[in-house]
Amino acid sequence: MPRLWLEKRKDIPWWIGGTLSVLSVILALGAGGGLLLALGVSPWEAYVTMFRGALGNWYGLSETVVKAIPLAMAGLAVSLAFRMQVWNIGAEGQILLGALATAATVRYAFVDNFFVMLFLMMLSAALAGGLWGALAGWLKGRWRVNEIISTLMMNYIALHTVDYFIYGPWRDPASLGFPMTAPFPPAARLPLFLDTRVHLGIFFALILAGALYFFFRWTRWGFEVRVLGENPQVAHYAGIPYVRNVVLLMFFSGALAGLAGMGEIAGLQGRMQPGFSPGYGYTAIIVAWLARLNPGAILGVAFFMGALLVGGDTLQVVLRLPLASTHIIQGCILIFLLGGDVWRTHRIRLFRDKKC
Amino acid sequence: MEYLIPIMAAAVRSGTPILFATLGELLTERVGVMNLGLEGIMLMGSLSGFWGALVFSNPWAGIALAVLVGMALSALHAVLCVSLGANQVVSGLALAMFGTGTSALLGKNLVGVTIPGLPAAPLPGLAELPWVGPILFSHDVLVYGGFILTAFLAWFLYFTRGGLNLRAAGEAPRVVDAAGLSAVRLRYLYTILGGGLVGLGGAYMSVVYTKMWAEMMTAGRGWIALALVIFGLWHPVRSALGAYFFGGVGALQLRMQAGGTTVPAPLLMMLPYVMTIAVLFVIAVRKGYAVSLGAPRSLGVPYHREERDG
Numbered sequence: 001m002p003r004l005w006l007e008k009r010k011d012i013p014w015w016i017g018g019t020l021s022v023l024s025v026i027l028a029l030g031a032g033g034g035l036l037l038a039l040g041v042s043p044w045e046a047y048v049t050m051f052r053g054a055l056g057n058w059y060g061l062s063e064t065v066v067k068a069i070p071l072a073m074a075g076l077a078v079s080l081a082f083r084m085q086v087w088n089i090g091a092e093g094q095i096l097l098g099a100l101a102t103a104a105t106v107r108y109a110f111v112d113n114f115f116v117m118l119f120l121m122m123l124s125a126a127l128a129g130g131l132w133g134a135l136a137g138w139l140k141g142r143w144r145v146n147e148i149i150s151t152l153m154m155n156y157i158a159l160h161t162v163d164y165f166i167y168g169p170w171r172d173p174a175s176l177g178f179p180m181t182a183p184f185p186p187a188a189r190l191p192l193f194l195d196t197r198v199h200l201g202i203f204f205a206l207i208l209a210g211a212l213y214f215f216f217r218w219t220r221w222g223f224e225v226r227v228l229g230e231n232p233q234v235a236h237y238a239g240i241p242y243v244r245n246v247v248l249l250m251f252f253s254g255a256l257a258g259l260a261g262m263g264e265i266a267g268l269q270g271r272m273q274p275g276f277s278p279g280y281g282y283t284a285i286i287v288a289w290l291a292r293l294n295p296g297a298i299l300g301v302a303f304f305m306g307a308l309l310v311g312g313d314t315l316q317v318v319l320r321l322p323l324a325s326t327h328i329i330q331g332c333i334l335i336f337l338l339g340g341d342v343w344r345t346h347r348i349r350l351f352r353d354k355k356c
Numbered sequence: 357m358e359y360l361i362p363i364m365a366a367a368v369r370s371g372t373p374i375l376f377a378t379l380g381e382l383l384t385e386r387v388g389v390m391n392l393g394l395e396g397i398m399l400m401g402s403l404s405g406f407w408g409a410l411v412f413s414n415p416w417a418g419i420a421l422a423v424l425v426g427m428a429l430s431a432l433h434a435v436l437c438v439s440l441g442a443n444q445v446v447s448g449l450a451l452a453m454f455g456t457g458t459s460a461l462l463g464k465n466l467v468g469v470t471i472p473g474l475p476a477a478p479l480p481g482l483a484e485l486p487w488v489g490p491i492l493f494s495h496d497v498l499v500y501g502g503f504i505l506t507a508f509l510a511w512f513l514y515f516t517r518g519g520l521n522l523r524a525a526g527e528a529p530r531v532v533d534a535a536g537l538s539a540v541r542l543r544y545l546y547t548i549l550g551g552g553l554v555g556l557g558g559a560y561m562s563v564v565y566t567k568m569w570a571e572m573m574t575a576g577r578g579w580i581a582l583a584l585v586i587f588g589l590w591h592p593v594r595s596a597l598g599a600y601f602f603g604g605v606g607a608l609q610l611r612m613q614a615g616g617t618t619v620p621a622p623l624l625m626m627l628p629y630v631m632t633i634a635v636l637f638v639i640a641v642r643k644g645y646a647v648s649l650g651a652p653r654s655l656g657v658p659y660h661r662e663e664r665d666g
Contacts, residue, residue, distance in 0.1 A: 322571060335436065
């Protein structure tokens with residue numbers, strides 16, 4: 001009987017990571033097309049519709065950028081933790097709490113000056129997201145509580161906390177019973193550019209990507225984090241403190257996600273309402289993985305995933321397909337990426353067992 | 357106190373889908389594989405169960421189909437995580453996304469249709485008992501199946517050779533291999549069986565509990581089940597009690613909203629998640645640096661027979 005044999009590669013070719021990422025996207029689009037065919041929808045028509053909707057005109061393009069902003073920031077956030085092999089699945093919760101803190105600042109500490117508000121909102125969002133992340137980091141570092149479980153659970157705690165406020169005490173009396181806060185005053189809104197909904201957050205994303213590149217490439221702490229991730233034993237011998245680094249790293253990871261949450265409600269929505277983050281924190285995990293944690297590539301992949309989301313919106317309107325259909329493509333990309341990753345680290349050989 | 361009876365009976369019923377998913381994940385985690393895809397697998401189970409029950413006009417056909425679909429999806433997870441050594445967290449999340457999306461897409465024409473579901477089957481004799489009768493023994497067959505399965509797993513895991521092998525594959529797969537068994541085969545087997553149970557939980561939602569299909573109808577029960585496995589410290593009976601308890605929280609919440617009580621629903625909804633973290637924390641503190649809180653030692657660690665342990 002022929003059998004597969006995995007043989008570890010001595011060195012990993014530089015081109016293989018990116019190639020596998022592109023391949024898994026193509027295969028995922030193929031698999032999604034198969035499902036569409038099963039439903040009697042022409043995949044070609046669906047993909048053309050998506051492409052036209054997301055990239056075919058100025059409005060679609062700007063909406064793609066709008067969605068790419070939180071994806072890039074949250075992607076950078078989780079990539080920071082992933083570098084240390086800390087699996088921060090909690091970007092969604094950190095986004096939500098960042099947004100919650102922003103709304104609280106606007107509600108209780110409003111000053112009628114844009115720059116003061118920008119500073120206060122950034123500070124509170126980063127602190128809220130950061131502390132939410134640092135809590136999971138502390139639980140992991142000090143008490144060995146699995147961060148995957150804790151961050152996942154904390155996402156739901158954050159979600160219900162946000163619901164509590166927008167369905168309860170913070171609901172706008174003028175909203176006719178809709179669960180949403182009152183609209184933010186102009187001083188608490190991020191500026192928009194070029195008559196689109198693209199907001200100041202785009203510069204946050206670009207600056208943060210540059211900062212992360214610099215951090216891992218040129219700073220001592222960035223190097224320590226990489227060592228902790230790639231070889232914890234070496235890090236231990238070298239005296240790099242684990243607990244402190246996990247807590248700090250999770251703080252910064254959460255803070256970036258929290259800023260993404262601020263951008264969503266102060267830049268885009270102008271108020272807090274349910275579902276303002278349609279799972280950006282989870283999609284960010286795919287973004288970080290597809291980009292192989294490379295900050296520059298995260299920007300590109302975030303743009304691609306943004307296009308996928310906008311395309312999904314178009315698909316819903318034009319072909320009446322459920323919005324959740326884009327999850328299929330996202331899920332398939334991840335599945336193929338994972339399945340293909342073994343080629344990165346291993347050669348696969350086919351052996352025929354000799355009869356003995 | 358009489359008014360508690362219908363609430364507790366409702367708790368048992370609404371806890372049953374969570375129970376099956378919890379026991380499925382428990383099997384999977386006990387053998388050393390973490391499957392975060394529960395929500396997606398449950399949704400696919402709900403959809404295929406409903407579709408099967410509708411098309412074959414037989415609820416059992418739907419339930420059987422849901423189990424098969426659950427097994428197929430978790431088999432994919434097993435290929436990625438056991439054979440290819442992929443990251444289990446990411447693979448599970450991928451399954452959750454895939455299942456959510458696929459069920460929404462394929463089920464879009466089934467929204468609004470209803471089916472008869474399973475008839476109630478009060479157990480003769482037992483159902484007439486005061487308290488216990490209406491709470492435990494006046495339900496459908498699958499609810500009793502949940503009781504039996506919980507008891508069976510508690511016995512199987514701790515009092516049989518098969519259960520010992522299962523747990524060993526989750527604690528020390530290398531030892532299992534050294535003993536002449538195949539850790540890889542065990543991991544495949546129980547990951548797939550566990551996935552079947554998760555699919556069954558999903559089918560209970562659509563075929564028995566609501567008798568209809570709706571997009572995202574499991575509403576986070578998959579994630580609660582994931583929490584309950586830890587909450588129950590990987591023991592079937594404790595996890596089952598948790599499932600019924602949170603089934604009860606869900607049932608109580610509906611009643612309280614109807615009764616106009618002021619405790620806000622979102623605060624009740626976050627209870628399972630807060631308690632899971634609290635339990636993990638309390639146990640970690642009490643045992644000092646407890647690496648394994650009853651958690652399978654090799655949980656989430658890919659196993660390669662050919663390579664040395666790090």
